[in-house]
Amino acid sequence: MFGQLIVSGLAVGACYALLAIAMVIIYKTSEVLNFAQGEMAMVSTFVAFTMLDAYHVPFPWAAALTFLFAIFLGIFFEIVFLRQAKDPTVIGLIIITLGFEMVLMGFAGWKWGPDQRSFPFPISNIETYNIGGLLISKINFWTILITLVLMFILFLFFRYTKLGIAMRATQQNQLAARVMGIRTKWILSFTWAISSIVGAVAGMLIAALGVLDPPMMMDPLLKGFASGVLGGMTSLPGTAVGGAMLGIIENLFGGYVSLAFKSVVAFIIIILMLCIRPSGLLARHYVKKV
Amino acid sequence: MVKKNLSLIGLLMATVFIIAVPASAQKVQGVTDTEILIGQWGPQTGPAAPWGAVARGTDLLVKIINEEGGIHGRKFKYFLRDDSYQPAKTKAIAKEFVEQIGVFAVVGGVGVATGMTARDYLMENKIPWCGPVTGVYEWITPIQKYLFAIYPLYDDEAFNLTGYLDEKLGYKKIAMFYQNDDYGKQGVMGVERYLLKKKINLVAKVSAEVTDRDLSTHALKLKNSGAEAVIMWTMPTHAALILAETAKIGFKPQWATSSTLSDSALMMQITKGLWVGMINSFFGELPDSNHPLMVKYREWHKKLAPQERWGVFYYAGIIFSEPFFEGVRRAGKNLTPETWISAMETLKNWQGIGPPISYSKPNHPMDRQGGKHVFYGKVKPDGNIQRLTDWIQITK
Numbered sequence: 001m002f003g004q005l006i007v008s009g010l011a012v013g014a015c016y017a018l019l020a021i022a023m024v025i026i027y028k029t030s031e032v033l034n035f036a037q038g039e040m041a042m043v044s045t046f047v048a049f050t051m052l053d054a055y056h057v058p059f060p061w062a063a064a065l066t067f068l069f070a071i072f073l074g075i076f077f078e079i080v081f082l083r084q085a086k087d088p089t090v091i092g093l094i095i096i097t098l099g100f101e102m103v104l105m106g107f108a109g110w111k112w113g114p115d116q117r118s119f120p121f122p123i124s125n126i127e128t129y130n131i132g133g134l135l136i137s138k139i140n141f142w143t144i145l146i147t148l149v150l151m152f153i154l155f156l157f158f159r160y161t162k163l164g165i166a167m168r169a170t171q172q173n174q175l176a177a178r179v180m181g182i183r184t185k186w187i188l189s190f191t192w193a194i195s196s197i198v199g200a201v202a203g204m205l206i207a208a209l210g211v212l213d214p215p216m217m218m219d220p221l222l223k224g225f226a227s228g229v230l231g232g233m234t235s236l237p238g239t240a241v242g243g244a245m246l247g248i249i250e251n252l253f254g255g256y257v258s259l260a261f262k263s264v265v266a267f268i269i270i271i272l273m274l275c276i277r278p279s280g281l282l283a284r285h286y287v288k289k290v
Numbered sequence: 291m292v293k294k295n296l297s298l299i300g301l302l303m304a305t306v307f308i309i310a311v312p313a314s315a316q317k318v319q320g321v322t323d324t325e326i327l328i329g330q331w332g333p334q335t336g337p338a339a340p341w342g343a344v345a346r347g348t349d350l351l352v353k354i355i356n357e358e359g360g361i362h363g364r365k366f367k368y369f370l371r372d373d374s375y376q377p378a379k380t381k382a383i384a385k386e387f388v389e390q391i392g393v394f395a396v397v398g399g400v401g402v403a404t405g406m407t408a409r410d411y412l413m414e415n416k417i418p419w420c421g422p423v424t425g426v427y428e429w430i431t432p433i434q435k436y437l438f439a440i441y442p443l444y445d446d447e448a449f450n451l452t453g454y455l456d457e458k459l460g461y462k463k464i465a466m467f468y469q470n471d472d473y474g475k476q477g478v479m480g481v482e483r484y485l486l487k488k489k490i491n492l493v494a495k496v497s498a499e500v501t502d503r504d505l506s507t508h509a510l511k512l513k514n515s516g517a518e519a520v521i522m523w524t525m526p527t528h529a530a531l532i533l534a535e536t537a538k539i540g541f542k543p544q545w546a547t548s549s550t551l552s553d554s555a556l557m558m559q560i561t562k563g564l565w566v567g568m569i570n571s572f573f574g575e576l577p578d579s580n581h582p583l584m585v586k587y588r589e590w591h592k593k594l595a596p597q598e599r600w601g602v603f604y605y606a607g608i609i610f611s612e613p614f615f616e617g618v619r620r621a622g623k624n625l626t627p628e629t630w631i632s633a634m635e636t637l638k639n640w641q642g643i644g645p646p647i648s649y650s651k652p653n654h655p656m657d658r659q660g661g662k663h664v665f666y667g668k669v670k671p672d673g674n675i676q677r678l679t680d681w682i683q684i685t686k
Contacts, residue, residue: 005510008504008507011506012506109334114333115343115599116340116560118561125562126538128539135538135539135540137538140538209534210530211531214339215336215337216503218337218501219501251506254507254508255507260497263499263502
């Protein structure tokens with residue numbers, strides 16, 4: 001049972017990590033916690049579902065078009081809502097994301113209705129691989145793999161590309177970045193687009209693992225946030241480690257201590273981390289000079 | 291001075307008279323010569339939203355009755371409000387129904403915790419409430435004069451379902467997977483009561499919180515229990531998740547579940563076919579039934595609400611409101627809460643498309659428990675139901 005709990009924990013942790021990565025990308029650039037991340041992912045997943053179910057678009061095309069939609073959604077939100085905020089403070093911007101979350105939730109309920117649906121995904125969520133006696137479902141295996149690959153690509157992007165460095169510079173000091181010739185507004189839009197794509201990937205995987213319905217991202221988003229806090233909200237590898245750890249801790253707690261309190265573990269971790277090490281396990285503590 | 295005082299008293303009396311006249315002229319709240327106002331809450335959004343179809347099903351029956359000319363010359367005005375399965379919202383909706391809209395009665399209403407926030411308020415205001423869409427003891431204990439329960443009791447439903455698995459199908463190692471709230475716990479109560487009576491151990495009791503989306507640990511615990519049969523008392527999302535998780539780890543027991551998950555078409559779709567073989571209890575006719583009322587309702591459904599899927603959750607809204615309208619019919623032209631209550635107490639084995647309904651004067655909690663029957667069915671590979679039994683009385 002122990003091994004199986006670890007494997008299942010890693011799989012669910014990969015989903016948390018994906019959402020956390022999506023949040024961290026935005027946080028790294030603008031210090032805004034995007035609470036609409038879950039619903040942006042949910043709406044993108046519904047768009048994919050509509051293409052697959054109603055128009056019978058082949059999955060690769062549906063996924064590609066969904067990513068395009070996700071880019072549009074991210075940029076739209078940044079330009080139409082966040083950029084229009086007058087004298088924006090971080091708190092003010094976070095509140096705007098909460099408002100957008102509710103708008104998207106209402107929109108999804110109106111457009112697609114409240115019924116749960118099964119998301120057509122090319123990888124089975126029942127068939128399994130047997131790795132050394134441990135069963136891992138194909139979709140869980142691919143979720144872990146996709147998360148690792150995405151994380152690696154993003155890590156390289158932030159570390160080695162000009163655009164990635166520009167994004168980090170924008171986060172550290174927007175004014176200085178602008179003086180150095182970085183088009184910070186464009187950078188911010190680009191950040192939201194990337195984050196929205198990562199969220200859409202998470203949304204499709206989570207829907208394939210369970211069911212597709214408007215509130216499907218409520219729990220994963222909170223767990224994603226907890227993963228970010230655990231690993232460090234400014235560290236991509238930290239976020240992935242945080243997600244995996246949270247998934248495993250939750251499963252072990254549920255398996256050996258109490259199932260009833262399993263879902264509370266994430267919130268205890270948030271509180272503990274904020275008290276003991278607010279920067280997270282793998283992020284360096286960031287001090288703003290005055 | 292005396293003249294001034296007299297004018298003041300006269301003015302005061304006139305004011306009292308003006309205020310008093312409309313109060314005595316308006317005889318019954320929510321009832322006029324041409325209209326009866328009724329309301330229902332239900333989750334149209336949020337995790338329990340599939341159950342919100344119930345409230346829309348009632349809307350269909352209201353429309354049918356209105357199309358047929360109403361009852362005793364009065365048509366119904368129906369107010370549906372979304373409470374998102376959040377008790378705080380339900381309480382606010384109940385207050386809106388009573389204080390702003392002024393309904394005659396509340397019909398249906400999905401949820402235990404949600405309904406419980408409104409129960410005492412409605413009863414204090416003497417608002418008739420017919421057919422809360424859950425089968426818990428809270429509706430009949432303590433006995434409420436204005437509250438008529440219809441939904442067969444979960445406790446008795448679970449007790450009898452366990453008995454069916456044990457006595458008819460021979461399963462002795464039974465586990466329970468349930469939602470950790472009043473709804474799930476009353477299911478557990480019935481299962482444990484039966485097993486205790488038969489001196490059989492419940493091999494596992496695994497609960498899930500409403501917001502849980504990862505049930506891999508739950509599945510492992512069920513598998514490790516070695517159960518031959520698992521009874522589940524959850525919402526549709528959790529049913530789909532646990533079937534997928536148990537299938538992944540190769541655990542394939544005989545599943546059985548309550549009438550709350552009897553919308554086979556929906557369950558087949560969200561479980562990607564894993565619902566096949568499920569033993570279900572049912573509180574109403576099957577979707578394709580040839581019962582004359584079902585045929586009639588299906589025809590009206592095509593005309594009046596073609597956008598809605600004809601499934602159990604949807605027409606449950608008809609099942610849980612039919613007795614209310616029968617009470618209005620029997621109460622006659624002089625409709626008041628009192629005449630409606632007396633009329634409801636004349637229902638003896640009255641049946642629409644749901645279970646036989648009987649009420650009596652409230653001397654015992656079961657006098658206000660209308661539905662006491664369910665039947666069992668098994669889901670076939672094509673998603674249709676093979677009916678296993680006739681109506682079985684589960685509450686004595």
